[in-house]
Amino acid sequence: MMMTSTQSVGASKAPILQAKNLVKRFGRVTALDHCDFELYPGEILAVIGDNGAGKSTLIKAISGALIPDAGQVYLDGEQVHFSSPLDARKQGIETVYQQLAMSPALSIADNMFMGRELRKPGFMGQVLRQLDRPAMESFAREKLNELGLMTIQNIRQPVETLSGGQRQGVAVARAAAFGSRVIILDEPTAALGVKESRRVLELICEVRARGIPIVLISHNMPHVFEVADRIHVHRLGKRLCVLDPADYSMSDAVAFMTGAKEPETDTAGV
């Protein structure tokens, strides 16, 4: 029963992002213990787990922020080696980190293009290396508009003048604008109020509607059960099982997560 949804998705399509046997140790702590991971095209995969289960390490290992000690990562069936987040981004994997990775004093447009700025054509751009501000700003405005975030009035305002939800919105818009293949969101609603969380969840669904698969790491069971297509339960550094939210309740998920309940044996082969 537990496997039905995964099999139906898995049978029709190959995973777009896959990890096998990932291991990551920090000194004597094993954060990832031969962990597997699969993400299929067009889905929202939630990753849940207790504090310290190694969710963030898993995400960092597949997004290039950490280099795993062992194991392989496959993108569209091809093995990839990311040595920095930039490598992963070049392959179309965008990550929105828990700490948002924004420079508070810089503008929205500057932040959206951080690390991949556009330069003016011709002499100004090639010799004087001048940034193409108008192009960057209009692109940023367009992307925020697409995701219905135009309560933000001025694209030049520094990010620190935005509310938590707006910042999250900008971070998601940045990921959606450049993430052509996979978007990873680490605890996107953790720091937000009820209203702003709702807006971010809507954003996530809008991104899925455009066909981009999403990995959603979250502690918030109602949010996970609301948007996820599958739920990857992480415990003690590895994948415990994958759940179909239609078949299980939130309390089951929490029980698996904390070890209060063990999944049926056949899930090990997912």
Place this chain on the structure above:
Amino acid sequence: MTNSDSNRSTNESSVASASDTVASFEDDRTGFIKKLQHTLHLNPSLVPLVVLLLSIAVFGLLLGTRFFSPFALTLILQQVQIVGIIAAAQSLIILTAGIDLSVGATMVLSSVVMGQFTFRYGIPVPVSIFCGLLCGMLCGMISGMLVSRVKLPPFIVTLGMWQIVLATNFLYSKNETIRAQDIETHAPLLQFFGTKIELGGAVLTYGVVFMVLLAFVLAYALRHTAWGRHVYAVGDDKEAAELSGVKTGRVILSVYMLSGLICAFAGWALIGRLGSVSPTAGQLSNIESITAVVIGGISLFGGRGSILGTLYGALIVGVFTLGLRLMGADAQWTYLLIGVLIIGAVAVDQWIRRATV
């Protein structure tokens, strides 16, 4: 990290209390003070500019044409040129949330290399100058490597480099001064930056022109190139910059190397200013450069401020120094007032930061 976390938690609470978007929340509070705070936040060099213009006006009123003459005003420029150039280098480092205590020592060692290479080994002057510039860049590169690769704190690295470079300077130069007349007759190129341009009563030197040009070039690079944006991002939140795909190590290394090179240019300009090459010159440059940067409104916590602010900061110090001297005041008054300005500038910086969220 803790900074952004606390930001976020305050966001949360303010969001909870505000009924709708933050935009409307802010609109309730648009008083004059709030607007001022916001304007200063966007243009951090406005404060030093206003202070500079005010101090020129006040000394002008008190001293009349003795101060308010092309000669006196350009004299200020000549007096601050070295500190101005060094402070530009210091600004770059401080923008990345670092600090460079070795700027003065790097400057002096570079000038000594230029002089000694010419006079001790008889190397052609342009080559000696090139070696001096290279020497400055190398000093910056060592600091930069230690900060970006070995991940040592900039304060400690440059505190060590200060001693190392200064000692190297004394050991290598054997504490010898090269006299101005010798340089003038044998290697005038070393005094290039001392060349005077006279326009009416105004007297400028190439060193002054270089300082102003340098400030504008750096201002352009910081505002309009990706590199400049990365410098700010690294100073603002290094980890966030790294996660956004900025190669922070490379940015930091480039900043220290550029800063070392600028210090070497300051060393060249120093020969022009003094006429001679002296290994004991520029002992106060470290403190003076940091003073100019702080008064210029650049945040010591990195990521905020502008290079033009630093130029204004250096000029403010120059205006006070000359103005008080012309008034016949004890030189200690200058230091006292500079001290007040430093504390005032940092207080304003903190106040501007509080404007955010």
